[in-house]
Amino acid sequence: MHEARLPRTLEAAAVLLFLLQSVRVLFSVLFGVIYDTIFEEVIPLTAAGGILLAVILAFLTPLAAVRRRERGASLLLTTASIAALARIPVTINQPTIRLWSSIVVIGAAGLYLSTLARHHPRRLAPALILALAADQFLRTAGDTFDLALRPWWLPVQTALAVGVIIAGRRAQQGGGLGTGGGSPQDHPSGWIEGLAVGSLLFLETSLLDFPNGVARWSGTGYEVVAPLLMAVTLLPLIEPVRRGALRLFRGALGGLLLLVLGLVGLAAGRWVGGWIGLAGLLLGQYLLLVSLFRSGRAPTPGGLALGFLLFLVLNFAFAFTFTYPYTIPAFRGMGQPVLLVAGLIALLPALRSTRPETLRPAATWSPLSLLPAALTLLLTLAFAWPRPVAYRESGPLHVGTYNMHYGYNTTWRLTLEEIARTIEESGADVVMLQEVDACRITSYGVDNGLWLARRLGMHVVFQPTLENLSGIALLTRFPIVTADGALLTSELEQTGIVHARLRVGDEEVDAYGIWLGLKPEERARQLTDALAFIGDRSPALLGGDFNSTPDSPVYARLVGAGFVDPFVALGVDPAPTSPAIEPRNRIDFVWGRGLHPLDASVPDSLASDHRMVITEWDLP
Known part of the structure; x- marks a missing residue:
């Protein structure tokens, strides 16, 4: 046995x-x-x-x-x-x-x-x-x-x-x-445990088992979160630590305390944020995993099936918080409540009485069993450590914009490596990215911006627009002086603008990435917000998916604000950018103000559902 x-x-x-x-x-x-x-x-x-x-x-x-x-x-x-x-x-x-x-x-x-x-x-x-x-x-x-x-x-x-x-x-x-x-009869089962397993799987696959998700959700650094999250995940396997926690939370009052602390930790992750929010999420993760051992009960087959169905329901509810303009508008901003509901259900078994055998010391535990965990932590720390950036110190500036479609091509095949090669082959030193996921189960849980930055040896500035886990980003090889961003007025899907002030030789250049909405009146309001955010800064670059063609009011307003379309300025035939296959519309642009355009082109890569735009600019 x-x-x-x-x-x-x-x-x-x-x-x-x-x-x-x-x-x-x-x-x-x-x-x-x-x-x-x-x-x-x-x-x-x-x-x-x-x-x-x-x-x-x-x-x-x-x-x-x-x-x-x-x-x-x-x-x-x-x-x-x-x-x-x-x-x-x-x-x-x-x-x-x-x-x-x-x-x-x-x-x-x-x-x-x-x-x-x-x-x-x-x-x-x-x-x-x-x-x-x-x-x-x-x-x-x-x-x-x-x-x-x-x-x-x-x-x-x-x-x-x-x-x-x-x-x-x-x-x-x-x-x-x-x-x-x-025997199995010595270990009672319950349907609540099945629901708890389904809710726990949702929490883990949507956020808590993803260091990039925890980092974005709390607004902290990935390189710090990754080893800490691994340590907290492994802690319940260390028998003396687990037994101490179970003794602390034994009894009805202890179970209630465990449930309340777990929910407070999950709530702090987003609503407080920062390092306090990170501590809350780590506490929530630990208590959720410890609670698996507390009652000694296993899920019944029926309870587990219900839990799996609940897992599906929670995933669709969480997806609606990103796709609310096209599904259920009431789900806008409801990501945190969905997670808290899941957390409550996942922690319900903590309210059951503690079985005595869960508190007994294990006869076979040895400190040597810590060695695999220690090695795992060291490797995790090494993998998460920031990569060196291949800095570019002077101009000219090679600037691109790319709607990366969450890492998919037109047929929904995952094409992150092809997207990276497209950027690499373009020679871009600055890239404005749109449709960037940072941790969504619908895009493999990848942090698109972070992965591309590490793959290409660049910095990334991420501006979340949806639930802290999806938005826009800016990649650059130039040193960053300051970086920020803002949300734009949006009645439909929330959009934003991301900004980085770059040091180019002895000069500073303000680079902005933007993504405008699908309706004309929405774009008009958002462009007003964006131009107010940019102000009269010059030299400046503005790139993104404007969802507007050259004959649109958006285009005219940008020209009126002093921005230059490099294709027009250079007399280059402006190729359409959308869709990637047989493109018909030119809606992706890189604009410059206070800079001299040198070149502009549209590579023929089909890695995304848009084509990339690449431009070259010289300082005045």
Whole structure:
């Protein structure tokens, strides 16, 4: 029995890691499917409905968990093997392949999780924490872009699948049919625990397991957050620390205190912000994970299925806080309340009585078990450490603007590397970016601006416009003197303007990035705000997606404000920029004031759904 615990825990951690990765992939692909169904109308409603039905069925597989222990052991091995094998094609960067393979992984992992909770309840919490830590590690190692979703990872993923199957066989042969201490009847279950697991998965996959998300949400530095978040995530696995926390929060009053402190921490993350907000989020993460061990109860299959459905509902509700102009306007600014509702449900098991066995010391714990955690922390610190910037000290300035479509091309294939190469090949020293996500499950949880900055050896200035996790950004190789930004008046989707004062030789140049709304009256108000924000600063650069053509009032007002269109000034034929495939409209511009235009062009890259604009300017 005891020799089966380690392989069973490793098998469970791997399956849960595959679940976390596949959920992220699924929602990223679904984002494109829903967009193309509703807005582009290129996917029939019946096809989209069939996909959503398959998704719902995949999340209901916990209901199929079996009661008999002998069948449970076989089912664990079977579902773990299916999840591991189906996870291999998830690595392939093709939306259709990723969609269906991730659905299979989720279905198999859901049934595995339900069976594990019934027959090995003590393995559930440590396996989930190991999976969360591994997921954090892989994303931090990739500068927020999961290494396990890169093309070169395919043979590694294949080896991992083989390893999971071997671990499952060893666990089965080792007699791992019990709970790792007592029979399943000794470990009561409850449906509230199932809802809590679903809410916890939502919180982790939307924010708390993402150092970039926690950093943006609280307004703190990624390089500081990453190692701290990893440490807090691993802490509940250290038996003396966990036991001390459980003793502190034992009893009805202790459980209530745990719940209240967890919610206060989650609320402080956004509403207080800064280092206090970061401390609150770290406290919330720790208490959420500790609460997994507190009651000693496992989720029932029905409760877990309800929890998975709740996970779907919470994800759609959180998505509406970003897409409110096109879905439900009442969800504007509701990101924090959605997270607090999820936090409340996730912490409800803390109100149950503490089971005595959760407070007993583990006979096998050794300080040597801290070594893997210490090594993980050191590597996380190294991966998160700021990258050197290849500074450019003098002009001329090569300035571009790029609507990067959250890292996707027109067909919703993830193209971050192609976008980076487009910028790299353009020779741009300053790039204004639009449609920049910093941590959304619908764009793989990547911090687009941070990843591009590290990939290209540049600085990034991010201006959040939606829930602190989506907005616009400015990349630069020039030293930054000051940086700021502002929100623009928006009745529809919130937009903004980002600013960095750059040192170019002995001069200073103000660079601005902007994204204007979809309706003329909205753009008029926003341009008024933007011109007031810019003032009479000169020399100045202004680039972005203006959603306005050269015959528009926006264009005329910019000319009237003293800005120069380099294409017109140089007599260069201005190529259209949108859409990227067979472009028809020129709506992306780089304007200059107090600078001499030297060149302007539109590269033919199809990495995004817009084309990049690249210009060259000399100081006066």
